[in-house]
Amino acid sequence: xxxxxxxxxxxxxxxxxxxxRYLPADAIPETAPSRETEWRTRLTEAVxxxxxxxxxxxxxxxxxxxxxxxxxxxxxxxRPLSEILQGWWNVERMTFTxxxxxxxxxxxxxxxxxxxxNTFVVTVPSVLxxxxxxxxxxxPFARFEFPLKTALFFLILLVMAxxxxxxxxxxxxxxxxxxxxxxYMGLVLVHVGWGLGWVVLFLRNYLLGIPEELxxxxxxxxxxxxxxxxTIILPLSAPALVSVAVIQFTWVWNAFFFxxxxxxxxxxxxxxxxLPLMRGRLQxxxxxxxxxxxxxxxxxxxxxxxxxxxxxxGMVAAVTD
Amino acid sequence: xxxxxxxxxxSGSRAAAHRGAGDDWHxxxxxxxKSDFVRGLPYWFVPFLIMGFGVYGGIGWNTxxxxxxxxxxxxxxxxGDLDLEMYAQALQDPAVFVTTKNTFVLxxxxxxxxxILGLFLAIMLDRDIRFREKIQTIYLLPMALSFVVTxxxxxxxxxxxxxxxNTVVGVFGLGPYNWIGNPDLVLSAVIFALIxxxxxxxMVVFLxxxxxxxxxxxxxxxxxxxNTLEMYWDVIIPQLKSSSVSAAVILMIFALKAFxxxxxxxxxxxxxxxxxxxxxxxxxxxxxLQNWAYAAAIASILLVMSLAIIAPYLYYQYxxxxx
Numbered sequence: 167x168x169x170x171x172x173x174x175x176x177x178x179x180x181x182x183x184x185x186x187r188y189l190p191a192d193a194i195p196e197t198a199p200s201r202e203t204e205w206r207t208r209l210t211e212a213v214x215x216x217x218x219x220x221x222x223x224x225x226x227x228x229x230x231x232x233x234x235x236x237x238x239x240x241x242x243x244x245r246p247l248s249e250i251l252q253g254w255w256n257v258e259r260m261t262f263t264x265x266x267x268x269x270x271x272x273x274x275x276x277x278x279x280x281x282x283x284n285t286f287v288v289t290v291p292s293v294l295x296x297x298x299x300x301x302x303x304x305x306p307f308a309r310f311e312f313p314l315k316t317a318l319f320f321l322i323l324l325v326m327a328x329x330x331x332x333x334x335x336x337x338x339x340x341x342x343x344x345x346x347x348x349x350y351m352g353l354v355l356v357h358v359g360w361g362l363g364w365v366v367l368f369l370r371n372y373l374l375g376i377p378e379e380l381x382x383x384x385x386x387x388x389x390x391x392x393x394x395x396x397t398i399i400l401p402l403s404a405p406a407l408v409s410v411a412v413i414q415f416t417w418v419w420n421a422f423f424f425x426x427x428x429x430x431x432x433x434x435x436x437x438x439x440x441l442p443l444m445r446g447r448l449q450x451x452x453x454x455x456x457x458x459x460x461x462x463x464x465x466x467x468x469x470x471x472x473x474x475x476x477x478x479x480g481m482v483a484a485v486t487d
Numbered sequence: 488x489x490x491x492x493x494x495x496x497x498s499g500s501r502a503a504a505h506r507g508a509g510d511d512w513h514x515x516x517x518x519x520x521k522s523d524f525v526r527g528l529p530y531w532f533v534p535f536l537i538m539g540f541g542v543y544g545g546i547g548w549n550t551x552x553x554x555x556x557x558x559x560x561x562x563x564x565x566x567g568d569l570d571l572e573m574y575a576q577a578l579q580d581p582a583v584f585v586t587t588k589n590t591f592v593l594x595x596x597x598x599x600x601x602x603i604l605g606l607f608l609a610i611m612l613d614r615d616i617r618f619r620e621k622i623q624t625i626y627l628l629p630m631a632l633s634f635v636v637t638x639x640x641x642x643x644x645x646x647x648x649x650x651x652x653n654t655v656v657g658v659f660g661l662g663p664y665n666w667i668g669n670p671d672l673v674l675s676a677v678i679f680a681l682i683x684x685x686x687x688x689x690m691v692v693f694l695x696x697x698x699x700x701x702x703x704x705x706x707x708x709x710x711x712x713x714n715t716l717e718m719y720w721d722v723i724i725p726q727l728k729s730s731s732v733s734a735a736v737i738l739m740i741f742a743l744k745a746f747x748x749x750x751x752x753x754x755x756x757x758x759x760x761x762x763x764x765x766x767x768x769x770x771x772x773x774x775x776l777q778n779w780a781y782a783a784a785i786a787s788i789l790l791v792m793s794l795a796i797i798a799p800y801l802y803y804q805y806x807x808x809x810x
Contacts, residue, residue, distance in 0.1 A: 219714075221611055229622050232628065235640050235683075238640070238643075239649060302529075302531065303530060306526075312523040318531070321535075322538065325538060327793045327794055327796070328542060329743050329789050331744070331769055332545065333544075334545070334773070335548060335773050335783060335786070336546065336547070336548030336552075337541065340544060340545070354539060356541050359538050359542050360541060391526060395530075408801045418795070420632065422635050423746060441636065442635060442754050450643075455637075455639050459636045459639050459640060463632050466631045466632070466633075478691050480767050481691055482692055482695040
């Protein structure tokens with residue numbers, strides 16, 4: 167991809183006649199995938215055989231099993247409790263109501279409306295700071311040579327191994343001592359520290375895949391390391407940064423343990439913290455819980471659907487490289 | 488690019504050597520200030536500071552506390568006499584024994600089944616299927632959810648009286664089972680819910696491995712007359728070794744972190760004994776019972792377990808040159 171951009175910028179001035187609609191001949195990769203096999207499989211696809219039919223039945227069956235809980239959650243969130251107790255799948259005599267959402271939004275102990283806002287307030291800085299610091303830390307590990315590099319890198323990687331429960335007590339004490347306990351600042355700091363482990367690994371691996379010649383050219387033109395970082399490295403790693411952003415966002419948004427330990431004032435509760443409170447004591451308010459769940463999951467699920475490609479790439483690359 | 492940096496410093500040092508002993512010191516400082524180490528410093532120093540505070544500080548404090556008798560706040564921990572008393576106590580504690588056993592059962596059952604299911608889904612979606620992207624999205628969707636949400640709705644699905652699970656098994660003339668209340672069933676119920684959430688992840692990892700394989704391997708196996716099952720078993724699956732190891736490590740680490748799921752499913756620190764794992768025991772000891780030193784010792788056991796999983800993996804990756 168980087169190759170293509172370079173060749174097209176080089177050849178751009180004299181090839182303006184086609185208005186940039188076609189790639190120059192030398193920008194077409196030599197190892198283009200052969201269409202032949204794909205064409206053949208396409209032909210077999212048109213003819214359903216018994217094993218293939220079985221495969222579709224299985225694939226769709228599992229997909230149903232996966233989607234049913236979501237469906238149930240949504241159904242429960244828009245129906246009164248009496249109907250939910252009869253089973254949400256009974257659709258005759260269904261009453262549609264938004265009462266559950268209204269109640270959840272202004273739930274007495276900790277209103278969901280405010281909790282969602284709080285979650286945003288924590289998540290957005292956690293993502294932005296991790297992006298910036300992660301890219302900064304990944305750059306020297308991909309390009310510089312210095313003593314202790316491997317040792318420091320392993321120190322980063324081991325962060326991924328430590329269970330959050332392990333450091334919670336230590337962080338609890340530190341945050342209390344420096345006065346950041348029960349504040350978003352402290353929570354963001356902890357989230358950033360935890361996120362950096364895999365972010366640095368992922369971005370460093372990505373940077374190693376960017377050819378160095380691009381920077382070489384800039385260096386010859388007298389660009390400083392900072393300029394190279396800002397004008398070459400950052401733009402080129404944009405797809406990786408999107409992957410990092412979407413995964414870290416989901417991660418922080420969904421986090422429960424850190425808020426549970428560090429956020430004690432009900433005013434400051436985050437959405438995942440409020441949800442278990444809604445269950446009530448004697449009769450579980452399933453409708454209320456379902457409405458709260460839908461509100462909590464809406465943002466990360468929409469983000470996931472929009473940026474699924476990046477999400478998958480990040481999840482795969484974070485482990486296989 | 489690193490090369491040019493080195494030649495620069497090398498010539499610098501040679502010049503300094505020529506100028507004699509008086510300038511040598513200056514030269515060394517200048518050389519040092521131009522080295523990659525110093526130039527890299529502004530990039531990685533702040534991230535390391537935060538990681539050091541957030542993670543390594545926590546681990547260090549934890550280890551130190553586990554050697555004391557610290558219980559709660561008010562007075563600072565007595566660092567005068569450090570001993571391994573808490574570890575000795577943990578080794579004799581039946582609760583630690585039970586939770587360790589549960590942790591292993593959860594980890595092994597969850598990881599194995601998730602991987603097998605993920606592999607199965609990946610093979611199913613790998614070739615000759617339409618709507619691949621759509622189906623993948625559905626399988627992967629639970630990964631975007633919070634443990635808290637998953638716990639809520641599985642609790643609801645498992646409900647004795649009106650849960651969907653009992654209704655479905657009722658169709659086959661079974662049940663109703665008290666999935667959550669019955670100590671024999673609750674761990675399986677929890678593991679199933681976790682599998683539901685994570686098998687999409689295993690699928691994506693395997694699918695990436697499968698799709699990076701050249702088509703001619705599949706063709707060659709077919710020409711040799713192998714049936715589909717033989718082909719996958721003999722040719723394709725052995726090549727997924729590195730994907731499998733990576734996925735297994737990540738899943739095991741997730742299993743050790745299952746605290747959130749258990750806590751929010753049962754709504755309290757005290758979870759049913761059959762699902763009590765080391766992480767829940769540790770958090771309960773620390774934040775409910777204020778036995779900080781004891782909790783810290785349990786946390787150390789947990790850390791050793793995760794290191795035992797991830798350190799060999801990282802070392803192996805490093806030796807392979809893929810890190």
